Amino acid sequence: MTSLADLPIRDDLRGLTPYGAPQKPVRIALNVNENTHPVPEEVVAHVTSAVERAMRSINRYPDREFTLLREHLAAYVGEGTTPEQIWAANGSNEIIQHLLQAFGGPGRSVLGFPPTYSMHAIIAAGTGTRWVAAERDADYRLSPATAAAAVERENPDLVFLCAPNNPTGTALGLDTIAAVYEASRGIVMVDEAYAEFMPEGEPSALSLLEGRPRLVVSRTMSKAFAFAGGRLGYLVADPAIADALRLVRLPYHLSALSQAAAVAALEHAPAMLATVGAIREQRDRLLVELARLGYAPHESWANFVLFGGVDDPRATFEYLLAHDILVRDVGIPHHLRVTAGTEAETTEFLEVLGRMNR
Known part of the structure; x- marks a missing residue:
């Protein structure tokens, strides 16, 4: 064999x-940080109905721009987000892959701060992007000075941050994100897969987007939305970021069934997040x-x-x-x-x- x-x-x-x-x-x-609570029956029924409707036109390709989904994601995110700022994919892992395909690749590097989400380095390898690991402060924290110094020293094409961090759960201050952005010449991605679990009232990196066209905030419906099997991740950024990702995404990368199910789930956001x-x-x-x-x-x-x-x-x-x-x-x-x-x-x-x- x-x-x-x-x-x-x-x-x-x-x-x-x-x-x-x-x-x-x-x-x-x-073991994999799923939401272990079952999806409410009324949401199951609504999503099932939406998928059934989508099946009636499954012989046609889906909306390549996932227009309705982007509108619903922008409304969910709030903070003045427009649909043009949204990009979605099959889980936030594909979001990361798109970013590395567009802004990384052979001869380019991405800086991260282990221990952090293991897929950051794995997807970097898959796209031929050199992974550079920098050290954290004590107790897995990351101060503005430590993070900015690593960026200045390594001069990477991308920087990946995790807020809160996985696997440690550590919070990441907005001051650290801002310092990394100022020190960087490339894309700065903040992976906010667990943002909904932060303490009530804590600000997200979304609040830093205005005036920072190289800043990207990645989110997922897998965790708080109990939608891990639905495979739906998204990012919020300057619309030009989405333009760049269109160059590398596969045609019709989000199926009609995925789009329909995600829209239906978002229409029940309060129940899904209860x-x-x-x-x-x-x-x-x-x-x-x-x-x-x-x-x-x-x-x-x-x-x-x-x-x-x-x-x-x-x-x-x-x-x-x-x-x-x-x-x-x-x-x-x-x-x-x-x-x-x-x-x-x-x-x-x-x-x-x-x-x-x-």
Whole structure:
């Protein structure tokens, strides 16, 4: 049987490994930061009806400009956003890929601050863009001075920031984003996949867009909207950014079914987001209870908690898995990450973990 090593794969891809979050049939999956609450039945019915209508013209190509979807996304985002500022794709990963195809590539570089979202570096490799890693401050924070100094030192074509950061949950100040933009000559992307879980009233990087044509804010419907299987990500930026991405996107890259389902979900935004408060409560509960169990949880503005003080992450991971609970080993020594699930899921996770400590 032929192996990957036998194929004439690009030299810069040899030895790399694909994205590898475990997919296991467990009762309680708390490993990939999904919204574990079910979609309300009235929303299921509305989305199903919209998809059924779209099926009646499925023999035709979809709207290449996803006009109606952009209008709904702009209305959801608010803050004066216009449809021309919106670009959408099959998950925020494809958003990242489009940005790297348009502004990165061979001979160009993208700067990031690990530990951060693992797909940033993986997609960079897939587009032939050199990934440059810079260090964070203590406790995974990132100050304006540290971030700007790294940009000035490396002079990258793109900078990727994560707010809140994944996998640490760390907040990112607007002052740091502004400092990075001022120090940069290229595209600055702020990945706000978990923005809806930030504390109430905290400003988004969206507030920095005016007057900054190289700033991009990436969002997703996968997390707060409980739409991970729908694969819908989007960005907000100067309309010229969308013009650049049109040069690299595949024709009709968003299917008619994806567009119809996303529009229908957005029409029920309050219902889809009704669980956000409950998820924040479970996240904050995890911070308290994990510390009570003797672990060292990191403050989180996302829908998950990274916790340290784990003597043997692999053994703990396997122990939880044996009890039908899946968490995430993100490769940080003596740490694991757990998604804030429903109250019942969080309770069982804490009880099982607590029994291991006895």
